[in-house]
Amino acid sequence: MHPPRLALGLLLCATLSASALDAPPATTTRDAVARLRIVPGDGDYLAYADNLLPGPIEVRLDVSDGERLQALPTLPARASVAAGASVLVTRLQPPRGREGWMRLRLLGIPGSSNAKPRDVLYLLPLQQAKPRIDQGFDGAFSHDDDENRYALDFAAPEGTPVLAARGGIVLQVETSYTAHGTDDARFATRANFIRILHDDGSMALYGHLAPAGAQVVPGQHVDAGQRIGTSGD
Structure with missing residues (x-):
């Protein structure tokens, strides 16, 4: 012993902290480092990552369950988010008739890849x-x-x-x-x-x-x- x-x-x-969620609306877990926020745009949806920590994080957004989804930039999309900030990760174009039922996964990592x-x-x-x-x-x-x-x-x-x-x-x-x-x-x-x-x-x-x-x-x-x-x- x-x-x-x-x-x-x-x-x-x-370690990655992952939250799989239907969007909109977005939900977060108690230990989440980031929150996925979906905002309706002009014929598309804007996917924002909100940093919940008092320090920088790296995020990656991707689809769950193998679902196909058009996005710009394409998925998986990555971004750096400063402490307490929000960043537009990608613009989403769901298939016709599937608006509001996108199955997404946001992964957040505390820290910055630019650390020296x-x-x-x-x-x-x-x-x-x-x-x-x-x-x-x-x-x-x-x-x-x-x-x-x-x-x-x-x-x-x-x-x-x-x-x-x-x-x-x-x-x-x-x-x-x-x-x-x-x-x-x-x-x-x-x-x-x-x-x-x-x-x-x-x-x-x-x-x-x-x-x-x-x-x-x-x-x-x-x-x-x-x-x-x-x-x-």
Whole structure:
């Protein structure tokens, strides 16, 4: 059994957050990073992506279920969206008689593809005298994919204060989950974490946090070494 741990991942991009929806109207899930908004135009429909985060995102719009749909630019269409902004992704021309019943999927990724990370000295992310790394870069247990390749697992007792290893803007906070485990299929979308955007466009994701253990909110600026949460299992 692995001891309680804190996972710190240094990222340029993150897992896709997807919302499949009928449009119009548009709906979003609790953890969505973007909202698809469809506006009737002059014989077509304008598809906008609204950024729900206080930092940049990348979006991709495509059809679901193999449906054919004329669009300009063609689908899948991609766009970069600044913090809190909206961008016209494409113009849609549904088949005659199918207006208002387009089946679309919008994928959103926190961060910018134009990020250029600098060489920076990071602080330790835990308030403890003798930190121990249980799993490093490219770790065989759970760091062997692109998303987690540069993650570090620190061993820490539950309740250890978690500190910002580098200053930045809090992008996302999720600490409502109480279940835990190593089953990726079951728990991959039910993890407690804090995501922080740095001034060079890179990001850090702090995982394995305690339920209700966050001490920051999205949009908040944090300094390096500032307490942001509490470690969990």
